[in-house]
Amino acid sequence: MTDNVLLQVQNVTKSFGGVSALKGLSFSINQGEILGLIGPNGAGKTTTFNLIAGVYKPDSGVITFDGKKISGLRSHKVAQAGISRTFQTVKPFVRMSVLENVAVGGLFGRQHVLSVSLAKREALEILSYTSLENKAQLPAGSLTLAEQRRLELARAIAAKPKLLMLDEVMAGLNHSEIMATLQLLRKLKFEKGITLLVIEHVMKAITQLSDRILVMDYGEKIAEGTPLDVMKNEAVIVAYMGEKGSRTETESPTKMDDYRRET
Ligand SMILES: Nc1ncnc2c1ncn2[C@@H]1O[C@H](COP(=O)(O)OP(=O)(O)O)[C@@H](O)[C@H]1O
Numbered sequence: 001m002t003d004n005v006l007l008q009v010q011n012v013t014k015s016f017g018g019v020s021a022l023k024g025l026s027f028s029i030n031q032g033e034i035l036g037l038i039g040p041n042g043a044g045k046t047t048t049f050n051l052i053a054g055v056y057k058p059d060s061g062v063i064t065f066d067g068k069k070i071s072g073l074r075s076h077k078v079a080q081a082g083i084s085r086t087f088q089t090v091k092p093f094v095r096m097s098v099l100e101n102v103a104v105g106g107l108f109g110r111q112h113v114l115s116v117s118l119a120k121r122e123a124l125e126i127l128s129y130t131s132l133e134n135k136a137q138l139p140a141g142s143l144t145l146a147e148q149r150r151l152e153l154a155r156a157i158a159a160k161p162k163l164l165m166l167d168e169v170m171a172g173l174n175h176s177e178i179m180a181t182l183q184l185l186r187k188l189k190f191e192k193g194i195t196l197l198v199i200e201h202v203m204k205a206i207t208q209l210s211d212r213i214l215v216m217d218y219g220e221k222i223a224e225g226t227p228l229d230v231m232k233n234e235a236v237i238v239a240y241m242g243e244k245g246s247r248t249e250t251e252s253p254t255k256m257d258d259y260r261r262e263t
């Protein structure tokens with residue numbers, strides 16, 4: 001293990017009743033890295049986020065962040081340690097303004113902002129960073145899906161995380177919205193030095209964005225490597241094809257998203 005490992009997940013297991021959601025998962029993320037997390041529906045990606053974020057405790061295994069054990073900590077403690085996340089289903093406070101939603105993120109983050117007015121000032125900066133400044137006073141419920149996903153991001157950024165975990169922030173977005181999101185995520189990496197763990201089904205986006213990709217299926221890691229290596233990996237191709245048929249020569253890896261299993 002090298003010095004610049006920020007997050008380490010070691011042999012983590014989690015069951016829900018009879019369902020084995022994670023079966024001894026291990027991986028690590030280096031400081032400043034963008035790690036993509038992909039896999040068919042039900043693979044265990046969101047569960048991985050929930051375990052890191054302290055929503056659930058692992059049944060076994062250890063998660064360390066920034067040199068300290070975080071598995072077993074409550075979610076607010078994990079947030080204070082410097083991990084923030086977005087949710088697969090956007091859930092802003094719909095009646096609060098866009099600005100207030102982001103300010104709330106700042107009030108509960110790593111460096112507690114003590115006053116509401118300071119939180120709002122910081123929130124305004126983040127809104128301009130995420131191109132939402134002209135929506136600041138609108139109720140969050142009035143935003144389009146793309147804007148709500150950007151708001152989720154803004155709220156998570158307001159907590160000033162070292163590690164930001166994004167759960168399908170590009171789902172349902174059109175091409176130009178996806179391009180804008182990719183640009184924003186790169187800015188977070190290169191300008192703010194934030195380390196990113198990104199769950200994404202939009203294959204073209206995740207392969208462009210990630211330094212490294214981890215592929216899960218049935219609660220296990222089935223591949224890990226550069227985007228190019230992973231897309232050529234036999235086990236990955238099989239996982240994405242499911243029972244729907246065999247691969248033909250003309251199918252490109254960027255089309256694998258078409259084969260995701262539905263649950
Ligand atoms: N809170 C929960 N209660 C029961 N089963 C769950 C819960 N969360 C996840 N699961 C199950 O764990 C497995 C992995 O789910 P999930 O992590 O959401 O997969 P993914 O995000 O990769 O689609 C699925 O079989 C899912 O039904």
Ligand SMILES: [Mg+2]
Nearest residue numbers: 045046047088
């Ligand atoms: Mg999920």
